[in-house]
Amino acid sequence: GENVEQHPSTLSVQEGDSAVIKCTYSDSASNYFPWYKQELGKRPQLIIDIRSNVGEKKDQRIAVTLNKTAKHFSLHITETQPEDSAVYFCAARGGGFKTIFGAGTRLFVKA
Amino acid sequence: KAGVTQTPRYLIKTRGQQVTLSCSPISGHRSVSWYQQTPGQGLQFLFEYFSETQRNKGNFPGRFSGRQFSNSRSEMNVSTLELGDSALYLCASSRLAGGPFQETQYFGPGTRLLVL
Numbered sequence: 001g002e003n004v005e006q007h008p009s010t011l012s013v014q015e016g017d018s019a020v021i022k023c024t025y026s027d028s029a030s031n032y033f034p035w036y037k038q039e040l041g042k043r044p045q046l047i048i049d050i051r052s053n054v055g056e057k058k059d060q061r062i063a064v065t066l067n068k069t070a071k072h073f074s075l076h077i078t079e080t081q082p083e084d085s086a087v088y089f090c091a092a093r094g095g096g097f098k099t100i101f102g103a104g105t106r107l108f109v110k111a
Numbered sequence: 112k113a114g115v116t117q118t119p120r121y122l123i124k125t126r127g128q129q130v131t132l133s134c135s136p137i138s139g140h141r142s143v144s145w146y147q148q149t150p151g152q153g154l155q156f157l158f159e160y161f162s163e164t165q166r167n168k169g170n171f172p173g174r175f176s177g178r179q180f181s182n183s184r185s186e187m188n189v190s191t192l193e194l195g196d197s198a199l200y201l202c203a204s205s206r207l208a209g210g211p212f213q214e215t216q217y218f219g220p221g222t223r224l225l226v227l
Contacts, residue, residue, distance in 0.1 A: 036218075096167055099216065101153055
């Protein structure tokens with residue numbers, strides 16, 4: 001069945017450093033890859049997404065890259081700040097009307 | 112526009128009971144998906160509805176069911192509750208879904224269900 005693997009499960013960085021979270025998907029029909037940030041006790045919020053016809057997308061300090069051949073996509077956060085501390089989820093969605101989420105990465109940004 | 116709303120926000124039930132959760136999508140959104148979130152399992156897909164039709168279902172037992180009304184509001188029902196059903200149940204809506212027209216899903220605040 002469809003699967004999305006996400007690594008690492010926990011990531012601790014110093015304020016100002018970069019953070020990278022990687023995901024691998026199994027369904028080759030996947031064509032939409034959103035990233036969500038979930039703070040404690042809150043709903044997941046979309047932070048960036050990428051479609052399969054694009055290899056990279058950037059929004060200020062956040063960027064996502066997609067390698068369709070390898071079925072990999074990654075989230076890059078530069079100049080991390082304490083408020084970036086949260087759980088981040090990657091996801092993949094294809095023609096089956098189903099979004100499969102990774103298990104999440106808990107990011108700690110130390111001041 | 113108002114965001115996705117879910118009711119109730121918190122619920123306590125006992126084993127064997129049944130429960131119905133409600134989700135009102137953003138106005139104009141026709142796709143509603145449901146997810147179960149637990150600390151150990153992350154976000155697990157339950158089912159997706161579009162124009163009152165269930166288009167896909169996740170790997171959950173038949174005790175989990177849902178429906179969507181003509182105004183796009185959706186309900187999910189869990190019968191014969193088990194302790195393991197304790198979780199945060201999230202719904203998410205989008206305007207369109209599927210094929211080349213993938214659009215952002217917006218999540219509701221969730222319903223936290225505790226089964227005793």
